[in-house]
Amino acid sequence: EAKVLSAHRSPDALAEWVTEGSKKVANRVYDSVDNLVRPDVTTELRATTQAAQKILDQRAASRIPGDSAAVKTVMDAATTPGGLPYQGIKGLRSFLGEISEQEIISQGLRSSEVKQLYGAMTQDLRQSVLNGGGAAALTAFNKANSIFENIAARRESLAKIIGVKGDAAPEAVFARLLAMAGSKSSADIARLQQARKAMGAEAW
Numbered sequence: 001e002a003k004v005l006s007a008h009r010s011p012d013a014l015a016e017w018v019t020e021g022s023k024k025v026a027n028r029v030y031d032s033v034d035n036l037v038r039p040d041v042t043t044e045l046r047a048t049t050q051a052a053q054k055i056l057d058q059r060a061a062s063r064i065p066g067d068s069a070a071v072k073t074v075m076d077a078a079t080t081p082g083g084l085p086y087q088g089i090k091g092l093r094s095f096l097g098e099i100s101e102q103e104i105i106s107q108g109l110r111s112s113e114v115k116q117l118y119g120a121m122t123q124d125l126r127q128s129v130l131n132g133g134g135a136a137a138l139t140a141f142n143k144a145n146s147i148f149e150n151i152a153a154r155r156e157s158l159a160k161i162i163g164v165k166g167d168a169a170p171e172a173v174f175a176r177l178l179a180m181a182g183s184k185s186s187a188d189i190a191r192l193q194q195a196r197k198a199m200g201a202e203a204w
Contacts, residue, residue: 026151029144030090033129036140037086041132043124044083048074051120055113070113074121086128093121097152 052071059068077084077092084092096118104111122145129141 026148029147033133033137033140033144034087036137037129037133039085039087039132041128042083042085043089043128043131045074045078045080045089045121045124047120047123047127048117049078051116052078055116068110068113069108070110070117073109074117084128086125086132089121089125089128093118093125096121 052068052074055068055071073096074092077088083089096114099107099109099114101111103109104114126138126141130138
């Protein structure tokens with residue numbers, strides 16, 4: 001019975017970190033930035049507009065039929081006179097960043113276009129931070145971005161063990177962990193260490 005309980009507890013612990021715990025950590029690192037940026041200052045999404053136009057030009061040159069679903073997602077924000085406040089740009093960027101591969105497929109999006117727009121929105125968000133909070137806010141933002149990139153990389157790595165939605169069967173999770181434990185690949189060893197840290201000592 002103890003083995004059965006642990007077999008389900010371990011994947012659950014990993015899934016909780018990938019789907020919820022990592023997002024909570026990411027939210028916390030941006031809290032310090034939020035407190036430094038004035039909410040009434042707006043910023044035009046110039047980088048996003050340029051990226052959207054580049055995507056449209058590339059599609060036209062390649063004779064790709066139909067409209068870009070990714071560009072449609074940001075068009076209202078990109079064309080808003082005067083731009084958006086920090087929280088508005090941050091929210092739209094987060095929306096793009098959290099779109100899963102399954103959602104990209106189901107919504108007719110192109111992963112490459114989503115990544116281009118996410119990068120452009122990051123530039124606009126950085127400018128928004130500077131406009132509304134000055135150098136101190138920008139320093140905090142750059143630090144938060146660095147931490148978030150590490151979190152995102154770890155989340156993506158662990159998703160290969162438990163699935164993007166954390167719904168892999170316990171038996172499959174254990175099989176993958178065991179395979180990594182017996183592997184000499186540095187990537188497998190690093191992922192195994194990440195899994196151990198994410199699930200906690202008791203579940204491990």
